[in-house]
Amino acid sequence: MxxxxxxxxxxxxxxxxxxxxxxxxxxxxxxxxxxxxxxxxxxxxxxxxxxxxxxxxxxxxxxxxxxxxxxxxxxxxxxxxxxxxxxxxxxxxxxxxxxxxYPLQAWRDAPVFPTPPEALRGLGETVALAPGAAVLDAGSGLGHGLLALRQAFPGARLEGVESSLLLVWLSRWRLWRAYRINPGSPLELPCRVVRGDMWASSWAGFDLVYLFQRPESMRRAWDKACGEMKAGAWLVSLEFEVPGVAPMSRLTCPDGRFLWIYGLGR
Ligand SMILES: C[S@@+](CC[C@H](N)C(=O)[O-])C[C@H]1O[C@@H](n2cnc3c(N)ncnc32)[C@H](O)[C@@H]1O
Known part of the structure; x- marks a missing residue:
């Protein structure tokens, strides 16, 4: 593709x-x-x-x-x-x-811009995920994307990876506040947030990877998704499309931005 x-x-x-x-x-x-x-x-x-x-x-x-x-x-x-x-x-x-x-390695990637609350509306109806499916917010910032993903996929196992330690702490606190459960226990968490580099960590086990990054990252994200994720998995990007790749679907967010939905190996 x-x-x-x-x-x-x-x-x-x-x-x-x-x-x-x-x-x-x-x-x-x-x-x-x-x-x-x-x-x-x-x-x-x-x-x-x-x-x-x-x-x-x-x-x-x-x-x-x-x-x-x-x-x-x-x-x-x-x-x-x-x-x-x-x-x-x-x-x-x-x-x-x-x-x-903003640790030095994140300077060339996207700074923290949160996913608006209604931006992923319609995603759950467009992409059918089995209960317990694994969903990653790559570069999870303050956790807004994870909360929007939770609304779209209430039965999914959500994970966020974020390079900034401060943002990891703040997002865990926000998610804990949202769910009133123990942020230290990955088994009980509806969302697990880990500190790490999204490019270095594997996307292999995920059924869907969500990104809100920047235009220049999209080709790299596509190559990584194609190299690591299984056929039938999904790559979803808010605002920025993968250059030269036809999306499976494109939703329009309430603020007019597009949500680009790519199917892998389809
Ligand atoms: C535009 S924000 C999106 C935050 C969140 N996904 C959301 O939609 O609300 C991008 C986030 O990606 C993080 N980031 C940038 N490069 C990263 C990397 N290589 N590994 C992990 N996180 C990264 C930034 O620190 C920032 O918090």
Whole structure:
């Protein structure tokens, strides 16, 4: 089913996310400094500083990443204004918190964006899973995807894998709160969340893998699913499609995004 696809410009190594944001932020900051150093008026320096963001936002698909690219300069100015207020220990604390939240290996994958509560509506009717079927949320974040999967497949055995330890703890707490059961006991849990790298952990035992990641991850996810999952299993992706692969079905979420449903070996 998989076909070769032409490499898209945003897939080239030097254009891959988050490099456009780095170029925009660093370029904008540098131009701003240069303009101030040359004695430009503040307004002119600001206009010049926004040019890289306007240019590099065109390198990323529409959506939250464009806002990250465009928001760099205003954020840098705000934080600079706040540097003295927060102090060096404060900034170190913020940096450490960010590192726990997003370990380095996750920087090229998707940040935490939750699955909206109704996004998987209709999935349970479209994909028939046997009771006790194993379902994985690959990159389970704060557990929103797991809760939506629970609604779609009440009889399934759910598991989440998440690279950020802090998000693993927070999601276990959220799921515990939702179900009021012991998060330490995998046997009793309706959802088990483990810390790990979704690319390194096997998908072989799962009947369905759900992803809400990013466009660039979808080809890799498809290849992994085809290599590891059994025929008859499912790969489901919120918002981002597998390039060059025809889905078995496509549902429209209440917010207008698509839910892409791929059948393996069909
Ligand atoms: C867009 S969020 C989706 C969260 C959740 N699946 C949901 O739908 O509510 C993507 C999550 O994937 C996690 N992630 C990114 N790369 C990962 C990796 N290689 N292994 C495990 N988790 C990863 C991120 O930390 C983030 O929490």
């Amino acid at each position: 998989a076909r070769a696809v032409a490499e898209r410009p945003e897939h080239r190594a030097w254009r891959r996310w988050p490099l456009p944001a780095v170029y925009a932020w660093a370029g904008g900051w540098w131009l701003l400094l240069m303009a101030s150093w040359l004695g430009w008026p503040a307004g002119g320096a600001l206009v010049l500083g926004t040019v890289p963001a306007l240019w590099f936002q065109g390198w990323v698909p529409p959506g939250w990443r464009r806002w990250v690219v465009l928001g760099g300069l205003p954020l840098l100015m705000l934080t600079t204004a706040g540097v003295s207020a927060v102090g060096p220990w404060g900034w170190l604390g913020i940096a450490l918190l960010l590192l726990v939240l």
